[in-house]
Amino acid sequence: MKRATLIVLDSLGVGQMPDAEKFGDVDVDTLGHIVETVPDIHIEHLKDFGMGNIDGVDPAVGCEEDSCILANYGKAREVSNGKDTITGHWELAGLITEVPFVTFHEGFPREFIKKFEEEIGTEVLGNYAASGTEIIKVLGPEHIATGKPIVYTSNDSVFQITAHEEVIPPERLWEICRIARRLLVGEWQVGRVIARPFIGKDGDYTRTANRRDFAVSPPSPTLLDNVKDAGQTVWAVGKIEDIFNKQGVTDAVHTQSNEDGILKTIDLLKEEFGGFIFTNLVDFDAKFGHRRDPVGYARAIEEFDRYLPEIMETMKDEDILVLCADHGNDPTNIGFDHTREYIPVMVYGKSLKQGVDLGVLDSFADIGATIADYLGVKYTGAGKSFLGRIV
Numbered sequence: 001m002k003r004a005t006l007i008v009l010d011s012l013g014v015g016q017m018p019d020a021e022k023f024g025d026v027d028v029d030t031l032g033h034i035v036e037t038v039p040d041i042h043i044e045h046l047k048d049f050g051m052g053n054i055d056g057v058d059p060a061v062g063c064e065e066d067s068c069i070l071a072n073y074g075k076a077r078e079v080s081n082g083k084d085t086i087t088g089h090w091e092l093a094g095l096i097t098e099v100p101f102v103t104f105h106e107g108f109p110r111e112f113i114k115k116f117e118e119e120i121g122t123e124v125l126g127n128y129a130a131s132g133t134e135i136i137k138v139l140g141p142e143h144i145a146t147g148k149p150i151v152y153t154s155n156d157s158v159f160q161i162t163a164h165e166e167v168i169p170p171e172r173l174w175e176i177c178r179i180a181r182r183l184l185v186g187e188w189q190v191g192r193v194i195a196r197p198f199i200g201k202d203g204d205y206t207r208t209a210n211r212r213d214f215a216v217s218p219p220s221p222t223l224l225d226n227v228k229d230a231g232q233t234v235w236a237v238g239k240i241e242d243i244f245n246k247q248g249v250t251d252a253v254h255t256q257s258n259e260d261g262i263l264k265t266i267d268l269l270k271e272e273f274g275g276f277i278f279t280n281l282v283d284f285d286a287k288f289g290h291r292r293d294p295v296g297y298a299r300a301i302e303e304f305d306r307y308l309p310e311i312m313e314t315m316k317d318e319d320i321l322v323l324c325a326d327h328g329n330d331p332t333n334i335g336f337d338h339t340r341e342y343i344p345v346m347v348y349g350k351s352l353k354q355g356v357d358l359g360v361l362d363s364f365a366d367i368g369a370t371i372a373d374y375l376g377v378k379y380t381g382a383g384k385s386f387l388g389r390i391v
Contacts, residue, residue: 001274004371005265006322008089009304011285013328013341014075015056020340023083024155028339030289032058033332038298045308046301049073049323049346055360056342071348072390074358076324076366079382083340084156086191086215088326089243089280091364093222094381101157101191105129108151108159112188119179126150131336132196133291136162136205140198143167149176155337157191159184165197170210173197181214191216209256213242221380223368224248224278230377232275237264240278258283258300262307269314276371289329290336297331312348320349320374322367353390361386
């Protein structure tokens with residue numbers, strides 16, 4: 001039974017795309033600027049995977065000798081028109097987004113907000129673009145005093161709703177998000193509605209792991225559908241189930257943290273099945289990229305690096321592992337949004353070649369095409385398989 005595991009190191013970009021300026025990004029490089037900020041970063045196993053040998057990546061985090069590289073490595077450009085989570089993940093699975101999702105940088109139209117308030121039975125606070133951690137500092141006390149949920153957005157196509165868990169329990173917050181998802185159609189259709197519960201008091205607030213994403217469904221079949229239709233298992237780990245709105249998923253497990261996602265992936269690798277494990281490690285993005293914390297981001301990369309040998313040891317002879325990202329989120333950049341960057345691509349398997357420089361792949365979708373090729377399933381998405389170069 002062949003299996004492919006795709007782990008998305010959420011937002012770990014490796015340098016700006018040629019069209020980055022069109023997306024408001026100048027001189028962005030998530031990994032590069034993290035290494036500049038934390039030059040003593042310890043990622044020896046990712047070095048062995050060829051991360052620092054990718055074209056344009058700081059050679060300080062690379063192997064000095066080609067013979068030490070265990071994986072095949074390169075980077076991929078994004079073809080889709082966007083730099084958000086759904087766009088990146090969908091392209092990884094073979095679906096190109098040509099028309100970007102609508103955004104509401106100045107807040108959502110009053111017509112929608114009024115309809116939303118009528119449906120949930122209360123007024124809302126906020127309705128402007130903001131950092132999630134900052135807006136709860138500003139509006140948290142009023143929310144706790146009034147019970148009104150806080151809504152906000154960003155430069156991404158999102159409608160985010162945050163509430164204190166003791167004021168609006170997570171289950172009720174998720175229900176409110178489902179109402180918003182039902183209403184956000186047509187000219188209001190955004191990519192995701194996100195529940196962002198928090199806890200704490202007296203202005204000292206912490207967001208919890210009870211986040212849920214309510215996304216639009218992919219408009220056409222993706223790699224997940226192709227694998228499922230072939231009778232194989234598709235495990236969604238972390239927020240993958242939400243990103244694809246359950247489409248193409250046979251089994252799913254949500255996670256509490258990067259470490260929890262890594263451990264759940266290792267547990268799945270110990271099981272007996274054929275198919276696909278699709279894991280998202282969101283802390284890189286949510287806790288460190290958006291919060292502009294390069295030191296915390298470096299520590300998170302080191303944590304993943306420490307677990308990489310265990311992942312490799314748990315893999316069976318017929319397993320392959322792909323590490324990549326879905327966009328950038330340079331923690332040294334201005335603002336608090338994603339950045340338009342190339343993503344790293346590292347592919348390891350006990351039966352694969354080692355140290356092949358894949359160069360620059362034409363699309364994130366080349367990853368999906370390669371996984372489908374390896375699993376022997378009919379593939380209906382975009383992209384070109386590079387399997388022949390590494391077997």
